[in-house]
Amino acid sequence: MKKTNIIRILLIIAFLFLVSSFYYLPYYVSKPGMAKELEPIIEVKDGYDEKGSFMLTxxxxxRANIYSYITAKFMDYVEVYPMDDIRAENETDEEYNIRQLHLMDSSKAAAIEVAYKKAGIPIDYHYKGVYVLHVVPDMPADGKLKAADRIFKVDDLEFSSSEEFITYVSRLEAGEQVTLTYERNNKINEVSLMVEAFKDNENKERVGIGIGLVDDKELLVDPAVHMKTDEIGGPSAGFMFSLEIYNQLTKLDLTKGYEIAGTGTISPDGTVGKIGGIEQKVIAADKAGADIFLAPNEAGSKSSNYLVAVQTAKNIGTDMKIIPVDTFDEAVSYLEKLSPKK
Structure with missing residues (x-):
């Protein structure tokens, strides 16, 4: 075979490889990430320092292409998930990313609330409006509103919760018009929409404009807390956020000189919730040299994050100690009793 033909074939193969790498399958691939210290991310004004560190994982x-999909099938602690397990129905890429950022914002708010309440510091709220997470296709808002729009007036009326907004709109008749005042990219806009009945069987008796929404509210605290989380999405760091914030608010250093990693959602009442990818997070914490890993116990469930974390730690032969937690108070109590690291 001539040299020019070989080069031509190699170029064709390289081209096909490049093109196919941009063809995405209806799957997501998940692998171990990192363990990141929280002190550089979270700053409570005039907060106390710590000898060790808390780390989020x-x-x-x-999205999987054909190569990452095949590779994942042969690697330990690399998981493949169908797209439907990750994305909501009819959710666009933009809406998925916005939902992840909102979940992060919600976890930050819950973490601040839990930490400040534990420290005995009062909290206030400023309601900003309704935050659009999703626009339902073929409903009045489709093409008019976008995910991340903030609606703060309806027919020139202001509300103090998303429940009030939903109640107002749902009392209208199909065909009636509603005028929304909203903010997008720091600009104020208005749009008038006709209310319609929902098309799905579950909601066909209800009317609306076709948006998924949540409250958009700001926590007001003193001392102020600043959190740099632009590159982090989802709710799973909430629990560790709450520990770092509380540690900076109080004179007693809960780290006691240890490197403490962990994961879990946090509810405003202090409940620590289940997360995904616990195996990969244990591996990330071990690689970062963590001494302790705090894992959601799920009230002793037989399939809890904690038990999976224990098994993963055993499989990889780590000396990292795995601790079960159900609540923020329980975690604080454990850390308060911990002997300082020598």
Missing amino acids: TVRMG
């Missing part, structure tokens, strides 16, 4: 997740 992450997974790396992305």
